[in-house]
Amino acid sequence: MRMDLKYLNITGYKNLYNNLTESELIEFAIKNGEGKLANNGALVLNTGKYTGRSPKDRFIVKQKSVANDINWGDVNLPISEEIFDDLYKRVTQYLNDKDLFVFNGHVGAIREYSLPIKVVCEYASQALFSNNLFRKSSDTDMDCSENEFNIISAPGFKANGKDDGINSEAFVIINFDKRIILIGGTSYSGEIKKSVFSVMNFLLPKKHVMPMHCSANVDQSQNTTIFFGLSGTGKTTLSTDSTKKLIGDDEHGWSDKGVFNFEGGCYAKTIRLDKNKEKEIYNAIKFGTVLENVVLNSNREPDYNDSRYTENTRAAYPLEYIENLKENGVGNNPKTIIFLTADAFGVIPPISRLTKEAAMYHFMSGYTSKVAGTERGIKEPKATFSSCFGEPFMILNPYIYAKLLGENIDKYKTRVYLINTGWLYGGFKNGNRINLKYTRAMVNCAISGEIEKYKFVEHPIFKVMIPEKCPGVPSDILDPINTWDDKEKYMDKARVLANKFEENFKKFKGVPNSIAKAGPSIESLQYEEAMNF
Structure with missing residues (x-):
């Protein structure tokens, strides 16, 4: 060396x-004036002009x-x-x-x-x-x-x-x-x-290794689950589970030897961190942890609700600070993949199953919503697409990564689900965000395979497969149209979002038609049919 x-x-x-x-x-x-210690021992830094x-x-x-x-x-x-x-x-x-x-x-x-x-x-x-x-x-x-x-x-x-x-x-x-x-x-x-x-x-x-912007964990049966999702979708929260061992928080590779973590630590968002809902992250913030742009009160206690410097407050801590850890950072080839989206339009089903082609489509799309309060100038929900759920870091053509995903799905018979951690009941402005308790139940039902016991119905616009039942989740919310008082408004919003998907996907060239046609579409949809799906 x-x-x-x-x-x-x-x-x-x-x-x-x-x-x-x-x-x-x-x-x-x-000594150099770079930061100061919080009362929990963490080193607190202010990064100045650049907070992201x-x-x-x-x-x-x-x-x-x-x-x-x-x-x-x-x-x-x-x-x-x-x-x-x-x-x-x-x-x-x-x-x-x-x-x-x-x-x-x-x-x-x-x-x-x-x-x-x-x-x-x-x-x-x-x-x-x-x-x-x-x-x-x-x-x-x-x-x-x-x-x-x-x-x-x-x-x-x-x-x-x-x-x-x-x-x-x-x-x-x-x-x-x-x-x-x-x-x-x-x-x-x-x-x-x-x-x-x-x-x-x-x-x-x-x-021939697939790099992934994802988190990953293993259950007691050594089944590996991968979580893809952009900021704010719950990737870190859902993968850091007291009943499962964490392989890693953010960056992994998928090879013929399994899923392996790139890193030795976590870089978790801390804005509005709740010590009861996210206790694993909360407890990892101690001596040795680096806190970026977190506000300290007069007693040097971190105020995770204060966003005066940025919404992008962060904690960087080593993986060994997490109690339930897969220490070697390696898991088996995944049985389950979960795509997370925080849909502020209130139209994406809370949980749905994807075919291989649909998985490749949604992987290349990388959809979530930005909502009012997270960025200057945003007053209404804004559809955001980030290829491979990490476009700023993916240097090659997105289809290269999607092709690796499709090959691995076939090779290892991996099931893929799309889970919406966003809003129902009319969307961001009028409705409520899906209860974290229900989301955890959906994740566990997908990982255990129990959800496969039930019948699935195809959504007429988004083409994803919706289960008729998911234990621990009210059945009336599984089909999101049921949560809207005005069904016509639901269809209008769903069409708007479907159009955004279609427009975004046009930027990808040379993608097989089977993948391009696996995403949302309203081309052949009859309004009366949609109202009765």
């Missing part, structure tokens, strides 16, 4: 601290080796080698005479598919974040320096935006040839985590 940074042309630093303990890193962070990812500031160096593989566009922005080289030189000069903190580890619980990484940080708190989120390696465990990806984070270095060939003072640049991720201008640690995830999403399909 290389302990100095000469190979990165970083030589003028003041002191180099390799793989410090959490206590040492916390001491440095407090900055998608328009992430670039990939356009090189011959990757140019034909990457799905270039609004998400994957190209940048020249010359611009990268100039910024890299200036960042390394900026780091002169500074203390640097290094984390050495790897990503991926199955060694055959793991990636060795080195994270070089200007801030001790970001080294602690990396120590919590990635998997630790001994000196002999991962002696793979030539395959190592290097992440260099210099939040204090501010670029000059357009004058430097980029968009702002902040930047996240991935260079595959040099195996370097260069981060500057932002203190938001999620950029470290997600840029590494993006690299894995590029590398693993070449090994």
Whole structure:
């Protein structure tokens, strides 16, 4: 393992601290004014201007080796080698005479598919974040320096935006040839985590491994379940279950050897965290945990309801802080996959089964709703589509990932369900969000296979299969039209959402017709038929 940074042309630093303990890193962070301790022992940071990812500031160096593989566009922005080289030189000069903190580890619980990484940080708190989120390696465990990806984070270095060939003072640049991720201008640690995830999403399909933005757990019978879902759909809450062991919270691979966690920690949202409903997450916030942009009251007690800095408050803690943990980070090939959506329109069924083709369609669509209060300017529910439930991190064509999903569904006879954790009874403005107790019952019924005992009926617009019964859930809510007083308004809203699905899917080229036709459609729907389905 290389302990100095000469190979990165970083030589003028003041002191180099390799793989410090959490206590040492916390001491440095407090001494340097990076944060302060909450009364529960967590290190609390304020990330300033950047309280979340900055998608328009992430670039990939356009090189011959990757140019034909990457799905270039609004998400994957190209940048020249010359611009990268100039910024890299200036960042390394900026780091002169500074203390640097290094984390050495790897990503991926199955060694055959793991990636060795080195994270070089200007801030001790970001080294602690990396120590919590990635998997630790001994000196002999991962002696793979030539395959190592290097992440260099210099939040204090501010670029000059357009004058430097980029968009702002902040930047996240991935260079595959040099195996370097260069981060500057932002203190938001999620950029470290997600840029590494993006690299894995590029590398693993070449090994016929499906990378996934999902959580995963196992039940007492060692049945693995995968949970896909965008922010706010309940992915972390539903996978962190006291009756099941957590494989991982956010990023996984699916190989012929099973499902394996990329990470060694969790990066959970904490806004409005409820210690009774989400006790596993609440109890994991203690000494060693990093809290980002959480407000402390006068007694240094975290106020998880206060969103004055951002709705995107976060806790980064190691997996061992979770009581029910699958310690090796590996599970069997999944028996069940659950897609989560928080539908604010109130028209998606609470639970439905998907065919393989429909699963591929909904995977490529990645639908949920943004609602009023979560983003400036949103007054009505807004349909949001994020390919593969993680579009900002999926570097290849979405169909490549969907094809891997379909192949695995066939190979392992995996059942796929779509679960709506959003609203019924008229939608966001008029109705109520589905009770978490009912959602947990649906998840458990799907995992156990008990739901397959009952008859399923196809929804005439969304084409998903709705069960006539699900134990623990009122039968009258399973068909969402039953929760609306005005059935015609339900159909109007369902048609609006179906149109949004169809418009979004038009951006995918070269997708087999069997998949394109498996999603929502109103082409042949007769209004009278729909009213009586």
